[in-house]
Amino acid sequence: MAQHYVQLNEQGYITRKDEELTKDDDPKQWRQIMIATDAEIDFGVNYKHYRVDENNIVHAPANSDLPTVDQVNKQLAGALDTITKQTEVIEKQTVELNNLQLMLGEATKAxxxxxxxxxxxxxxxxxxFGDVTKQLVEIQTQLDALKGGK
Known part of the structure; x- marks a missing residue:
C-alpha cells in the first residue's frame, strides 16, 4: 500500500496529489489516502480520474475497481490460449496452402x-490432311483425264 495526500474538487475527484507534505503545506487542505500497490502505476498516471468519497474510500475511474493481478493473469492466460489456438489453425492452413500450391504447380505443368x-x-x-488432300487432287486429276480420254 502506498500513502498519498490529495486535494479534491466538489465532486470528490482528485485535483492534486503528493506522496508527502512539505512544511509549507496546510494539512487541513489535504486528505490522506492509501492506494493498493497493484493500482499504484495507474493511479500515478490517471489520479485525476479517481474519486474519493465521504468515507475516504478511493474509487477507480468510472467508479469501478481496478482489476486484480489474478484477474489480469486470467485474462492474459485466456488471450494466450486463443493466440495458441489461432497459431495452430494458421500453421495447418499454411500446410494446406503449400500443398494446394504444389498441386496447382503440377496441374499447370500437366x-x-x-x-x-x-x-x-x-x-x-x-x-x-494435307497429304490426303494432295492424293485426292491427284486422283481427281486422273479421273478427269480418264473421263476426258473416252
Missing amino acids: QVEAGKLFDTKTAVYQNM
Missing part, C-alpha cells in the same frame, strides 16, 4: 504438357 502434345498431334494431323 496442362502445359497436354498443350504441347495437342500442338504436336495437330501438326501431324494437319500434315496428314
Whole structure:
C-alpha cells in the first residue's frame, strides 16, 4: 500500500496529489489516502480520474475497481490460449496452402504438357490432311483425264 495526500474538487475527484507534505503545506487542505500497490502505476498516471468519497474510500475511474493481478493473469492466460489456438489453425492452413500450391504447380505443368502434345498431334494431323488432300487432287486429276480420254 502506498500513502498519498490529495486535494479534491466538489465532486470528490482528485485535483492534486503528493506522496508527502512539505512544511509549507496546510494539512487541513489535504486528505490522506492509501492506494493498493497493484493500482499504484495507474493511479500515478490517471489520479485525476479517481474519486474519493465521504468515507475516504478511493474509487477507480468510472467508479469501478481496478482489476486484480489474478484477474489480469486470467485474462492474459485466456488471450494466450486463443493466440495458441489461432497459431495452430494458421500453421495447418499454411500446410494446406503449400500443398494446394504444389498441386496447382503440377496441374499447370500437366496442362502445359497436354498443350504441347495437342500442338504436336495437330501438326501431324494437319500434315496428314494435307497429304490426303494432295492424293485426292491427284486422283481427281486422273479421273478427269480418264473421263476426258473416252
